[in-house]
Amino acid sequence: MVNEVGELVGVTVFALSGGLVAARRGMDLFGAVVLALVAGLGGGVIRDVLLGATPPGNLSNVWALSCATTAGVVAFYWDLGLDRFRRAVLVLDAGGLGLFTVNGAVTALTLGAPPLAAVFLGLITGIGGGVLRDLLSGQVPVVLQDDIYAVPSLAGSVAVVLLWQAGLWGVTAGVLVAVAVFAVRLLGRMRRWHLRRTPTDPPAWPERPPRTG
Template structure:
């Protein structure tokens, strides 16, 4: 069952596990790029893979947070770190690979976070906020721990906006009782495509208004 609608496949935990794995890989690759040791790689993978979910669970009152209580999620993050530790691409290509992995995690977590918020009885508006925070939280924590300015805050990147659109679409689908495996995957794919398209074509969020005040 997903979002009050019967489905044959329990999609939400599958999406969340994939999101943790992808997010952990992005964190581990950022750590490799910074020349962290093996412990630092695992820590950054955990932060990127589970940071957004930890924040989500705190916001909706789901205790203890999955990032410290669910061994499946913890081991998935460790697995993502292990894969990158042994098989990371050449470092000069790392930044682009991190961005693509992060786009995948952003898309997955924004949908899953919204769904979990709604399952815990939040309002539609609160669920959208929770979804956005889940989507961007792991990337923010990864960037802070690796000494980078969080990507959501600089260069006017389309980062939080795709998460906001995906969370809003998920909440609307829930409201219309139209959440299915197909519609959930479609929202994930749309958020991912928007984020990757923004990277590919250097699309930017609007900056400060520079008009003249009369």
């Protein structure tokens, strides 16, 4: 039950990021819904296909489809300035990364996947929706740029597997891991952490524009 709720929350959060990206890129409402569905459901669909769970659960889950569609519409009509769009997408994307990383690894372990496979599936579930969203919106996926993105997801997946094997897994552990992934992702963005050999000047955390008038 807890895993299902976590899945729906992750779907909604990632779907909101998809709708916001669509609005920022000048797409129409249909485009916003499509990006919301792809962002919200993509990671889980990839996970289920790799686990051999077909058809993927989210594609036949009315609640997941409804949450993603509604989130896309809400995000599309969300009246935010450009700077706030960027900030909102970053926060929502980090939240979805944390939730889906935990959910992906736990789902894999529940279905009997070995530890290494569970780590990989946690990572794929965490980054999959964001990668598909960025590709469809004509952007280079965040995971391939300067930002630390896949690293916190990978570390979170490893933490889930270790806690599971040690018999320490529970709701509290899941929340803590998801929050840790979320926090490291945002901290890496704010402090411009990256894995490049030659540091460049990546975009900083978007600052609020100065007030006028």
